[in-house]
Amino acid sequence: MSLRLLLFVLATMMGISFGWAQEAAPKPDRSATGGAQTLEDIMARQRGEAVDNGFRSGATGDPDSAAGLAQQLGTLGGASDPELWRALRFGSANITATNNGPAATTLIQDGGMRWLQFREGPLLTYGGYLLLGTIVLLAVFFLIRGRIRIDGEKTGLTIERFKPVERFGHWLLAGSFILLGITGLITLFGRKFLIPAFGHETFAFLAVGSKWIHNNVSWAFMLALVMVFVFWVVHNLPSRTDINWLLKGGGIFTKGHPPAKKFNAGQKLIFWSVIILGASISASGLALLFPFELNMFAATFAKLNDFGISAALGMGELRTTLAPHEEMQYAQLWHAIVSFVLMAIILAHIYIGSVGMEGAYDAMGTGEVELQWAREHHSIWAAEEEARNAAQGSGNRATTPAE
Amino acid sequence: MKSMLSAFLAIAVIAVGSNLILGQAGFSSQERGSGPAVRLD
Numbered sequence: 001m002s003l004r005l006l007l008f009v010l011a012t013m014m015g016i017s018f019g020w021a022q023e024a025a026p027k028p029d030r031s032a033t034g035g036a037q038t039l040e041d042i043m044a045r046q047r048g049e050a051v052d053n054g055f056r057s058g059a060t061g062d063p064d065s066a067a068g069l070a071q072q073l074g075t076l077g078g079a080s081d082p083e084l085w086r087a088l089r090f091g092s093a094n095i096t097a098t099n100n101g102p103a104a105t106t107l108i109q110d111g112g113m114r115w116l117q118f119r120e121g122p123l124l125t126y127g128g129y130l131l132l133g134t135i136v137l138l139a140v141f142f143l144i145r146g147r148i149r150i151d152g153e154k155t156g157l158t159i160e161r162f163k164p165v166e167r168f169g170h171w172l173l174a175g176s177f178i179l180l181g182i183t184g185l186i187t188l189f190g191r192k193f194l195i196p197a198f199g200h201e202t203f204a205f206l207a208v209g210s211k212w213i214h215n216n217v218s219w220a221f222m223l224a225l226v227m228v229f230v231f232w233v234v235h236n237l238p239s240r241t242d243i244n245w246l247l248k249g250g251g252i253f254t255k256g257h258p259p260a261k262k263f264n265a266g267q268k269l270i271f272w273s274v275i276i277l278g279a280s281i282s283a284s285g286l287a288l289l290f291p292f293e294l295n296m297f298a299a300t301f302a303k304l305n306d307f308g309i310s311a312a313l314g315m316g317e318l319r320t321t322l323a324p325h326e327e328m329q330y331a332q333l334w335h336a337i338v339s340f341v342l343m344a345i346i347l348a349h350i351y352i353g354s355v356g357m358e359g360a361y362d363a364m365g366t367g368e369v370e371l372q373w374a375r376e377h378h379s380i381w382a383a384e385e386e387a388r389n390a391a392q393g394s395g396n397r398a399t400t401p402a403e
Numbered sequence: 404m405k406s407m408l409s410a411f412l413a414i415a416v417i418a419v420g421s422n423l424i425l426g427q428a429g430f431s432s433q434e435r436g437s438g439p440a441v442r443l444d
Contacts, residue, residue, distance in 0.1 A: 104436065168409060216422045224410075
């Protein structure tokens with residue numbers, strides 16, 4: 001604090017103006033208030049306009065010009081009460097607190113208001129519409145396309161698609177994700193929808209339960225994410241067949257199926273979405289599980305500035321000094337935004353793996369799929385499996401009559 | 404089906420287990436936020 005103040009005083013004495021003073025925008029006339037904020041500043045802020053606080057964030061007093069201790073006002077140490085409050089408001093006051101933790105000395109942080117408004121505004125609205133829109137689109141798709149049937153004659157034979165441990169990993173991920181999704185939505189939609197609908201007491205019960213489930217089930221999700229990555233990454237590396245598959249739209253709207261290996265390009269997209277978005281959700285989730293311990297956003301913003309990404313996206317220079325609470329607020333928003341995207345993707349995945357396609361569920365249910373289904377949807381993989389089974393002779397484990 | 408049910412069981416076991424472990428890991432807000440000069444209970 002004292003060093004910053006000293007620099008400020010030195011810079012002012014040497015006539016060096018700070019960045020905010022160099023902006024080309026015309027300076028508001030504050031002579032009537034002696035440089036303090038004017039009615040126009042207050043009104044602009046109330047209209048929700050961006051107000052440059054530079055003119056007052058640094059005006060936090062000057063210990064060097066303090067009156068002597070024995071004089072009147074000497075005990076104030078060169079800072080008036082408004083200047084002290086300004087230092088608190090802009091986070092530059094030298095605060096000592098008896099409680100510990102990185103956030104203990106942040107007494108006022110106005111980033112919280114922006115976070116609250118975004119969280120209960122755009123985040124909730126667009127997030128909700130994204131999920132509802134996805135469900136509606138899937139319903140429309142089902143009405144138009146119907147269930148994707150197995151075209152050919154069923155053979156009555158099955159081949160193993162997923163081993164028990166792979167299915168275990170899948171369901172560990174799926175079960176935990178659904179629990180985390182539902183409890184996360186309860187937490188986000190509580191104040192706006194659930195409290196008005198069910199009252200405070202019911203929601204308090206729901207919220208405490210949701211928090212417990214969300215915090216503790218998260219570990220199962222993270223473990224399962226690592227498991228499925230290890231199991232399936234080899235089969236999800238891009239290959240030439242993916243281009244053809246994508247060009248033909250996966251055969252969703254046409255007769256016949258483009259050839260595919262164990263996973264087609266659509267499944268690969270789902271896989272990498274789950275891995276990348278899931279890892280991002282896990283990282284921001286860990287930051288939320290251990291508050292103030294894992295601060296990632298100031299560093300990320302600095303990187304985005306350095307690489308010119310924020311400028312390219314029209315966001316200008318992002319702030320790289322964040323209050324501890326702001327780190328948590330950004331972590332929460334990022335956590336929720338990425339989760340909404342992944343939830344929408346997973347809704348489509350659940351649809352196509354259950355009602356959307358005949359024979360698909362068996363892959364994760366029993367692990368055994370109808371041979372004809374495999375030949376149609378994963379022709380290259382099915383041919384390889386059949387060749388391998390034939391080489392091993394009849395009566396092998398992989399080809400068994402369907403029940 | 405067995406894989407699915409055992410995975411769901413594992414979720415419950417992991418959740419209860421992590422709750423026990425995290426409670427003792429010293430990362431509760433109470434432990435992180437208090438010090439010798441603060442008595443919370």
